[in-house]
Amino acid sequence: MSIKRALVSVSDKTGIVEFCRELSQLGVEIISTGGTKNLLAQEGVPVIGISDVTGFPEIMDGRVKTLHPAVHSGLLAVRDNEEHTRQMQELGLDYIDLVVVNLYPFQETIAKPDVAYEDAIENIDIGGPTMLRSAAKNHAFVSVVVDSSDYGKVIEEVRESADTTLDTRKKLAAKVFRHTAAYDALIADYLAKQTGDPLPERYTVTYEKIQDLRYGENPHQAAAFYRAPLAPAGTLTTAEQLHGKELSYNNINDANAALQIVKEFSEPAVVAVKHMNPCGVGVGTTIAEAYGKAYSADPVSIFGGIVAANRTIDAETAQPLSEIFLEIVLAPDFTPEALDILTKKKNIRLLKMGELTSAEGRAAAHVVTSIEGGMVVQESDVHSLGESDLKVVTKRQPTEDELKQMLFGWKVVKHVKSNAIVLAAGDMTVGVGAGQMNRVGSAKIALEQAGDKAQGAILASDAFFPMGDTVELAAKHGIQAIIQPGGSIKDEESIRAADEAGIAMIFTGVRHFKH
Incomplete structure (x- = not known):
């Protein structure tokens, strides 16, 4: 033929x-x-x-x-x-x-x-x-x-x-x-x-391969990186890699986690992530100040981590970034001076994201999670608190600064693996407890990490307290204010414990489970 x-x-x-x-x-x-x-x-x-x-x-x-x-x-x-x-x-x-x-x-x-x-x-x-x-x-x-x-x-x-x-x-x-x-x-x-039917009887998706990956979570697992056909700007799938070796499967997941957190903030913010959880988050008047706070939050865990910024990385920020081992730094852009500093490190990956849209400006997208034999689909969690969502349930009202820190902590805790506890003070995290089988266990980890910094800090919880033990533990370590969803049948127990300790507590009416 x-x-x-x-x-x-x-x-x-x-x-x-x-x-x-x-x-x-x-x-x-x-x-x-x-x-x-x-x-x-x-x-x-x-x-x-x-x-x-x-x-x-x-x-x-x-x-x-x-x-x-x-x-x-x-x-x-x-x-x-x-x-x-x-x-x-x-x-x-x-x-x-x-x-x-x-x-x-x-x-x-x-x-x-x-x-x-x-x-x-x-x-x-x-x-x-x-x-x-x-x-x-x-x-x-x-x-x-x-x-x-x-x-x-x-x-x-x-x-x-x-x-x-x-x-x-x-x-x-x-x-x-x-x-x-x-x-x-x-x-x-x-x-x-x-036609207003985003979750129809048959759910069809398609993706375009960006690249094959060396391996998946572990070396014996094959993996590839795909992009949605209409992927929005400011996502990893549209990022420009300026320096460093190719991304790995774990790099991509960690970098995406960091990116989602940093998008919560409109002010200059820096997020450090290890194993899908934030180890340090800071905001400041400059991106350099924000990085200093993110680093100080946990100078041990940030080593080998992912750093995301929502402002252009300048030389003042690049210098301390270059002084530790980091897998990835991602930001809207890098100044030429910053690139000169950071590209001296052979293995660091630098990702230029372009303009980032804060959480308030983002529409919910679908999140698809594979299970054996199928998948589950849900809207992404882009909920942002408004003033009308906040309900003070204790005798003591939070101070202006406590309220500011609670809202900061709330933006972070929604991105921490449940059960999640975040402690914050001075526009930075001071303790993070993630993924424990009970909430008081996560609180113990966060409080131990914070040490003396827990005195006068706030505590944010991604879901309600099933009993008063977390509040009692927080009070022993000097926590001054708590933000949590509320909704437990034992809410009154937690409120009573807060009142006895002079803690201000706010209910949001919204939980942020992240499994």
């Missing part, structure tokens, strides 16, 4: 003229449609219009041109089936041996701000996916190309043997079905949102 006829119809015309010119020089007849045909003809590539094959004009603004038996018989006919061959001959139809198609730019269309619904629908390709699927189904005989990066491979094989190998056709067909599945998933997701 050999490739004698090719049907070419592409929206993205990158490399198509050169590809078709080579095919033509190898004796392949080119059939094409619309703009692709006009471009090939302009460039002097011999081309036949689709209407000359179908005997039917392109109609309805090009909506109907390839949806014709003359096309799909040529694609779907099983070449070694005598009955198929007889029907092709009786009807005067010819085989099509190669299909080169890419689709209307639906993703690019819906990515435009304020895109009209009608424009989105108009950019749903019908004929293209149909040809791709027909050719891919019949890959035993037909070659199909949806990705311009495969043009070179196809030309090489056609030049050598006038056809592609079956192995190549299988791989090309598999890529086609991945491509059309992703295309349809994007359409399905768009329409689900348009």
Whole structure:
């Protein structure tokens, strides 16, 4: 067998003229449609219009041109089936041996701000996916190309043997079905949102591979890094790596955790993360001051950690950053002077994030968590406290500074693994207790870490206290104010303990479990 006829119809015309010119020089007849045909003809590539094959004009603004038996018989006919061959001959139809198609730019269309619904629908390709699927189904005989990066491979094989190998056709067909599945998933997701059904009876998602990773959480686990097709700016999937070796699976997860915390703050803030939990968070009038507080919060745990900033890293901040071992520093940008300092360290990874949107400006997205045999899906936790959410439940009202520190602690504790306790004072964390099986256990860890710094600090809890023991423990260590959701059947026990210790306590009515 050999490739004698090719049907070419592409929206993205990158490399198509050169590809078709080579095919033509190898004796392949080119059939094409619309703009692709006009471009090939302009460039002097011999081309036949689709209407000359179908005997039917392109109609309805090009909506109907390839949806014709003359096309799909040529694609779907099983070449070694005598009955198929007889029907092709009786009807005067010819085989099509190669299909080169890419689709209307639906993703690019819906990515435009304020895109009209009608424009989105108009950019749903019908004929293209149909040809791709027909050719891919019949890959035993037909070659199909949806990705311009495969043009070179196809030309090489056609030049050598006038056809592609079956192995190549299988791989090309598999890529086609991945491509059309992703295309349809994007359409399905768009329409689900348009019709107010974000969690429909079938949940379809698609992602594009950014890179293969050396391994996953552990060296024996394979892993890769993927991006959502419409990933917003200011995320790891859109970051520019300025320096350092490639990211690992654990780097990516830790960096994302740091990024989500630092986005909580509009003032200059720095977050240090180890193993998905913050070990130090600080805010200040400058990013250098904020880093100093984040470092002071836990100078031991920050070693080998991830640091995220919500302002450009300058030389004043870069210098102390360079004095310890860090895996990653991520920030909206780095000054040239900061880069000169930090790039002297060979292994540190520097990620330029671009402008970061604070939590108040972010819409909830879907968070997908895999389980064995399925997944669970929920909205991301972008809840921000308003003044109307705060309810003082103790006799003592918090001071202005205590309230400020409580709101600071609340922004951090929502990102700590449950059960979560955060202690804060002076616009920085002074103790973090994460992931314990009971809440008082997390409080003990946070208080032990804080030591003398617990005196006069505030305590934030991601969920209510099931009994008064956490408040009693906090009082023994000099905690002055507590912020927690409330809602326990033993709230009165905790309130009474706070009143006896002279602690101010606020209920938020909102919990922030993070498992």
